[in-house]
Amino acid sequence: MEEEEHLFNKNFISVTVINFVVYLVYYLLIVIIAVIAQKHLHASLAEAGLASGIYIIGTLFARLLIGKKLEILGRKNVLRYGGLAYLITTAAYLYMPNLAILFAIRLLNGFCYGMVSTATNAIVTEYIPFSKRGEGINYYGLSTSLAAAFGPLIGLLLLTYTNFYTIIIISIILIVLSTLGSFILPVKEIEVNPDHLATMKSWKLNTFMERKVLFISFIGLLMGLAYSSVLSFLASYAEAIHLVQVSSFFFLVYAGAVTLTRPMSGKMFDRFGEDSVMYPSYIFLTLGLFALSFTTVGWQLLGSGVLVGLGYGTFMSNGQAVVLKTLRTESHKIGLGLSTYFIGLDLGIGIGPYILGELKNFISFQEMYLVAGILPLVCAVLYKIYYNPSKVTKGIEQEIHHLTEHAQHGKVAK
The missing domain is CATH 1.20.1250.20 (MFS general substrate transporter like domains)
Incomplete structure (x- = not known):
């Protein structure tokens, strides 16, 4: 233990x-x-x-x-x-x-x-x-x-x-x-009342997703959609701007940026709250995609890889931490909550290539990355308007207080 x-x-x-x-x-x-x-x-x-x-x-x-x-x-x-x-x-x-x-x-x-x-x-x-x-x-x-x-x-x-x-x-x-x-x-199982x-066990539609994390899951969908522009079209874009050889290192610098900053972002989340890492993730992904749209030489392509890593890489895990924080007192819902969150991410990456591919029929690669770069800014605005970390924390405290009172009443009854 x-x-x-x-x-x-x-x-x-x-x-x-x-x-x-x-x-x-x-x-x-x-x-x-x-x-x-x-x-x-x-x-x-x-x-x-x-x-x-x-x-x-x-x-x-x-x-x-x-x-x-x-x-x-x-x-x-x-x-x-x-x-x-x-x-x-x-x-x-x-x-x-x-x-x-x-x-x-x-x-x-x-x-x-x-x-x-x-x-x-x-x-x-x-x-x-x-x-x-x-x-x-x-x-x-x-x-x-x-x-x-x-x-x-x-x-x-x-x-x-x-x-x-x-x-x-x-x-x-x-x-x-x-x-x-x-x-x-060894796997710990959760006891379900x-x-x-x-x-x-219900097959009602609203029981297949955890409503408390639907908002952060929707943000994940938009972020996944933006990132899909990199996963799906980077190779074609690199060929178009004659940077095929350099592009093979894009994901390496992406990984390097994530590896170096991940421990710090986790500690910031714990110490200063989710806002300290979520807003920077939106900004960095936007900067990375905008940088891609203006890329003409190798160092610019690799620099955009660093920014994309700081953006999407940071969001992906910290969004998961937001889910855990939201469901802190309801461990039986963690599986469903995380599933709901990753549905958002997967759906964004899944539908993104089709949507952006259709858009590519009317605009250039550069313009497509500019459009994709706007999506994280939309996420930042929606997050500012609709997500309230203090409300989540207050809800957790109320739930803990309720559970404590319930346990005390149980002891008295005994």
Whole structure:
């Protein structure tokens, strides 16, 4: 128990490493699957885009369903059996004779990835001392950010020097290791009282999302949409401005910026509150996307990578910390709350390429990045108007007071 009072206890480190591997395989495959669909299965550009995007649809279904049922099914079961299913559906890439099979594999693989990532996001919260929630979530979120940086880089390098089947074998080995780790990891389950259990079993539409975190989830959707302009179009943009070689280092500097600033942003969240990191994240992402729109030489491209990392990378984990703060006294809702938040992020990244791609038919790349850069500013304005940290804190204090009074009455009754 004493070990768990420290942030870097062995269980926190274990679940963070598992999460890193799960996300690494996701990002490793997402950057190459469109190329494989076109080269090996003669897919059109639209079909290749669908092969990439259908994965997100599977993930969203998993977050909606598993996020709601997580505590009923059990965090341990979802993590372990979801990991096995993730392994099987990844191995299925070895057999994809046509596009229909590829689409089915991508959909199922996305669902299984959603299962495992939903479980890890909830499980890690039990190994973070509440006084260090911002710092802990930022270190945990670093695993996702690093995977988002190194996954595309490794995927493209492997595709250049090996072949698709070698990449799948490497992915299988990684998932085998993470799944073995999930069977060793001790997982704390949440006890659910009968009233909450009835809500979790309900199939009403409003029980599939946690309303208390819908606002920060919507902000996540807009931020994800803005960031999708980088994920989806950076390679094409770099080719258009003749910076292809330099662009391969974009995600490395992104990862470097996130790695260096993540510990500080977590401590700022804990000490000064969420506003101290959320507003800078909006501003930095806007600056990064605006910088991309004016990029003409290599150092400008890499500089924008630093700014984007400080923006989206900071927001992603601190938005998760906001969810935990909001649901501090309702641990049975953490799984659903985090699922709701990541639905927003995933949906933004999923629909962004289509929306911005359609917009690109009428404007240039430079103008597209200017438009994308406006979205974080919109987020800042909405956050200022509608989000009140003091109200969240006051609500938490009232809930704690209510629970304390309830416990005292229980003792008196006894």
